[in-house]
């Protein structure tokens with residue numbers, strides 16, 4: 091009987107080796123990507139769920155008129171559709187609210203990179219009474235009058251409702267708000283997860299050098315950079331405000347003028363307006379300005395469109411149990 095060629099071991103062994111080699115090359119390629127994958131938390135615990143209740147509870151503001159979610163909306167990429175947020179005392183925030191998604195304690199927080207952890211951020215917020223109108227002692231007292239909070243806090247913490255425990259519970263919730271996106275599926279090997287335009291846009295994003303500032307898990311968030319590194323970015327001097335000075339406000343150092351934390355680009359398509367002061371309405375404008383001022387490039391309309399296709403593939407949602 092004539093033997094089928096393909097059943098021959100001599101043919102198969104080299105074929106298998108080629109396959110293994112190819113797979114390991116592919117794995118290496120992905121391991122070197124400047125953007126890394128985010129995942130939902132492996133399990134949702136009681137502390138996160140307590141933090142969730144606090145995050146959406148208007149009792150955290152003096153007039154019971156706003157919660158954390160009022161300025162960090164889940165239907166708007168973790169920010170708001172306005173440039174600045176109105177605070178409890180009627181004044182407006184210095185900055186456009188940063189997204190609440192994909193936070194981590196490994197990087198500085200705040201547009202000036204001035205906040206060292208999520209817990210500190212919550213703590214500062216309650217010390218600045220103008221934002222939500224409550225101080226720590228008032229908030230602790232208010233929550234102690236709520237039997238459901240008393241019960242849940244004592245189940246989790248021996249000392250019950252305290253400033254630290256409130257901050258820790260909210261922080262655990264916030265840190266769990268990761269938003270895996272179609273682009274993460276693509277990074278993990280699913281070629282169909284994003285459109286062809288998005289793939290091309292990602293190539294441009296790397297080739298132009300956007301990744302030198304926007305990289306890592308959050309596609310940003312881990313560096314402080316000047317706006318206008320190549321071509322000066324002139325704010326309207328007449329309207330020049332404290333916010334335009336950026337990190338200078340925190341350090342008083344000349345070289346920190348117009349320096350900001352590079353924002354994360356996850357969910358960016360969902361959260362206009364853009365830039366620290368919310369002065370830029372569309373992604374088209376934001377990408378064009380980035381090319382011009384950060385890289386010295388005039389990016390064509392077609393390539394701006396491709397980059398936006400890539401940026402749009404970075405939108406995802408938090409774990410279902412963490413949703414409002």
Ligand code: HEC
Nearest residue numbers: 157158161175176177183185186187188199200201202211
């Ligand atoms: C009135 C609007 C408003 C409310 C209410 C509000 N925030 Fe914010 N939040 C902001 C603004 C504006 C910023 C940007 C501040 C900055 O960069 O200095 C911000 C920034 C943050 C950041 C830093 C994010 C980053 O990546 O830098 C965190 C974390 C945060 N808020 C959590 C909370 C929590 C938790 C609450 C509720 C206890 C809350 N916020 C309530 C407006 C608000």
Ligand code: HEC
Nearest residue numbers: 299300303315317350352353364365366376377380381384
């Ligand atoms: C030298 C560092 C650097 C480079 C390179 C860079 N960026 Fe940025 N990017 C920043 C900084 C800093 C900001 C914040 C600017 C501000 O708020 O005034 C920013 C903001 C943005 C925003 C607005 C995000 C938001 O939430 O407001 C987008 C979109 C963006 N960059 C995309 C890009 C793209 C696309 C490229 C490549 C064409 C790029 N960036 C290159 C540093 C950089």
